[in-house]
Amino acid sequence: MNKLTLSIGSDVLDTFPDVQVAAVRTKIDDAAALQSAIEQLKVGAERIRDHLENIDPITSMPEIASWRVAYGAMGVKPSKFHSSIEALMRRVKKGQDISTGLEIVDFYNLVSINQKSPIGAYDAKKLTSTEIVLRKSDPSNDSFVPLGGSAEAFPLSKGLVVYASGGDVLCWGFNTRDSSVSCVDQNSKEVLFFSETTDPEQRERPAATMRALANALGDADAQIVTLDSSTPSGRL
Numbered sequence: 597m598n599k600l601t602l603s604i605g606s607d608v609l610d611t612f613p614d615v616q617v618a619a620v621r622t623k624i625d626d627a628a629a630l631q632s633a634i635e636q637l638k639v640g641a642e643r644i645r646d647h648l649e650n651i652d653p654i655t656s657m658p659e660i661a662s663w664r665v666a667y668g669a670m671g672v673k674p675s676k677f678h679s680s681i682e683a684l685m686r687r688v689k690k691g692q693d694i695s696t697g698l699e700i701v702d703f704y705n706l707v708s709i710n711q712k713s714p715i716g717a718y719d720a721k722k723l724t725s726t727e728i729v730l731r732k733s734d735p736s737n738d739s740f741v742p743l744g745g746s747a748e749a750f751p752l753s754k755g756l757v758v759y760a761s762g763g764d765v766l767c768w769g770f771n772t773r774d775s776s777v778s779c780v781d782q783n784s785k786e787v788l789f790f791s792e793t794t795d796p797e798q799r800e801r802p803a804a805t806m807r808a809l810a811n812a813l814g815d816a817d818a819q820i821v822t823l824d825s826s827t828p829s830g831r832l
Contacts, residue, residue, distance in 0.1 A: 598726060600788065602821060603829035605731030608757055611669060612794040617730055617823040618802035619790045621720060621832045622815050630699050633812045637706035641688060644709055648689040659712040660685065662795035663770075670732075671755040672769055680714040680771040700780045704789060707812060713791050713798075713805040714771040716759065718778045720786040725762040730792070730823075733758045733765065740765035743776040759790070770794075788832070799824075 602619055609615065624630060648654065655661055663679035678686070684705060687694055694705055700717065708715040718728075733740075733752040738760065742750045750768045752758075759767040766778045770792060780787055789809055791802040803822045810818035821830040 599831045600720065600723070601727045601829060601831055602823060603727070603729050604823050604825075605729055606828075607732045608730055609825050609828065611732075611755075612666065612757070613825055614796040614799065615730075615792065615794050615824065616799045616802050617790065617792045618806040619788060619821045619823075619832055620806045620810050620818050621786070621788050622810060622813060622818055623785060624700055624787050624813070625785050626814075627699070629814055630703055633814075634699060634703050634706060637703070637710055637812065640710040641694075641706055644685075644712075645688050645691065648685065651689075654682070654685055654689055657685070657712070658795070658797065659801075662793065662798065663714075666794040667769065669755075670757050670769070671753055672772075677769055677772050679769075680716070681708060681712065684709055685712070698780065698782060700784060700787065703812070704809065707805065707809045708791075711791075711801070711805040711808055713793070713801050715805065715809070716767050716771050716774060716790040717780050718759075718766055718774075718788045718790075719780050719784040720788050721784075722778045723761045723766075723788075724764050724777075728759060728761050728766065728788075730757065730759055730770075732756060733760070734763075738763050738765050740768055741776045742768060743774045743779050745773060 664674040667674040733756045735752040758765045791805040
């Protein structure tokens with residue numbers, strides 16, 4: 597596998613000095629193991645649902661409240677654009693089915709719910725560059741083709757934080773919406789998973805989430821890359 601370089605841009609660190617990003621790159625080639633992991637994670641998700649019944653409003657959860665603060669800081673209305681973990685937790689609290697029809701997506705969504713932490717996933721074979729940067733968007737040069745939505749619904753602005761590979765935006769607003777260009781599908785075998793936080797009180801959560809994900813896949817030796825202000829880049 598060709599090495600990928602991951603980094604956090606200085607523009608993001610200026611606004612979010614406590615940002616933490618963790619990533620893992622792994623193979624998804626055992627359908628039976630993936631399905632087994634999904635069934636086990638569903639048990640944990642049901643416990644989370646029971647717990648959420650006693651939380652009102654759901655935005656009082658620190659794991660959600662911190663993202664609402666972050667979204668406001670990048671000029672995004674948090675009541676209109678929900679972080680991925682808020683969107684998932686809202687669906688779980690309502691007892692809604694989170695199945696997508698894609699086992700890889702169902703898997704990482706369930707890990708996200710169990711860890712109360714956002715997760716993004718990209719097909720490593722679809723990337724147009726060997727560099728991925730968490731940076732602020734460049735509306736004049738960047739391109740974003742949102743998965744399941746229109747570009748007009750997810751405009752690029754100068755304060756917006758995105759994951760980008762070259763000029764291709766892979767994920768809009770930290771973890772709000774993935775790109776249809778780099779998203780995983782039923783044929784994805786080599787997957788790059790991400791988790792992040794901007795909250796210093798939750799700085800250990802992204803790496804713990806990626807470790808839980810790797811363990812659920814039976815990949816106990818997976819390399820977890822963690823980035824922050826002191827180590828803003830790494831290879832995977």
